[in-house]
Amino acid sequence: MDGTGAAEQGIAFDRVNKWYGQMHVLQDVTFSVAPGEKIVVCGPSGSGKSTMIRCINRLEEHQAGTIRVGGVEVNDQRRNIEQVRRRVGMVFQNFNLYPHLTILENCTLAQRWVRGTPRAEAEARAMRYLERVRIPDQARKYPGQLSGGQQQRVAIARSLCMEPEIMLFDEPTSALDPELVREVLDTMVSLAEEGMTMICVTHEMGFARQVADRVIFMDRGRIVESAAPEDFFSNPQEERSRLFLSQIL
Ligand code: ADP
Numbered sequence: 256m257d258g259t260g261a262a263e264q265g266i267a268f269d270r271v272n273k274w275y276g277q278m279h280v281l282q283d284v285t286f287s288v289a290p291g292e293k294i295v296v297c298g299p300s301g302s303g304k305s306t307m308i309r310c311i312n313r314l315e316e317h318q319a320g321t322i323r324v325g326g327v328e329v330n331d332q333r334r335n336i337e338q339v340r341r342r343v344g345m346v347f348q349n350f351n352l353y354p355h356l357t358i359l360e361n362c363t364l365a366q367r368w369v370r371g372t373p374r375a376e377a378e379a380r381a382m383r384y385l386e387r388v389r390i391p392d393q394a395r396k397y398p399g400q401l402s403g404g405q406q407q408r409v410a411i412a413r414s415l416c417m418e419p420e421i422m423l424f425d426e427p428t429s430a431l432d433p434e435l436v437r438e439v440l441d442t443m444v445s446l447a448e449e450g451m452t453m454i455c456v457t458h459e460m461g462f463a464r465q466v467a468d469r470v471i472f473m474d475r476g477r478i479v480e481s482a483a484p485e486d487f488f489s490n491p492q493e494e495r496s497r498l499f500l501s502q503i504l
């Protein structure tokens with residue numbers, strides 16, 4: 256899809272820059288994601304992947320350039336930030352579930368307090384999404400009683416309860432024991448197959464090959480390479496991409 260479509264409906268970064276003090280952590284980052292597109296972001300630790308995706312829903316502020324989500328500019332205006340957050344769900348490395356709330360309560364909290372959804376309706380929706388991630392039977396338990404893979408699937412269900420148009424994943428499987436990675440990736444694959452717009456920071460290259468329309472490789476705050484997965488893996492254009500791939504594959 257063309258850049259205009261992405262700017263109106265998807266995500267568009269235009270020369271985005273961010274500094275932490277003296278450190279220039281995002282340098283002229285420009286890319287767009289059209290509705291329904293799936294992007295995998297990879298790159299060495301500290302290259303700015305988390306910072307970049309956290310800027311999308313203003314968990315971090317950028318200092319120069321523009322970010323638009325569904326045509327709404329992400330800036331310091333409360334109204335814009337709220338509009339964007341309504342459209343964008345996010346899943347983190349460490350699940351970030353509330354430990355003192357049940358799985359069901361984790362999935363209804365934001366619906367009830369942010370959306371004002373009545374309890375019965377919020378619970379019905381939560382159960383629908385827990386079924387979708389295949390753990391409705393865990394609804395009355397607490398996060399600590401679940402495996403890491405189950406907790407991450409709850410985090411995905413919780414996010415889906417807000418019915419986002421775009422999902423951001425920040426290394427969702429890197430805190431998991433190896434045998435639990437697959438169940439989370441399977442959930443992400445099915446979400447992708449249903450047409451969700453996704454940006455996934457991950458080093459799961461099998462997943463990238465399976466679902467990504469495009470792989471973005473970052474190094475030192477810059478997008479160094481952006482290519483279809485088959486091209487990126489078989490014929491990376493940049494030395495830094497080649498080095499990175501040789502280290503993780
Ligand atoms: P990645 O996700 O690719 O590992 P990050 O986006 O987390 O990279 O970090 C990019 C750079 O910004 C790193 O050098 C990191 O140390 C630095 N950084 C991240 N968060 C902060 C912060 N809150 N304050 C200062 N520096 C930060």
Ligand code: MG
Nearest residue numbers: 304305306426
């Ligand atoms: Mg990170």
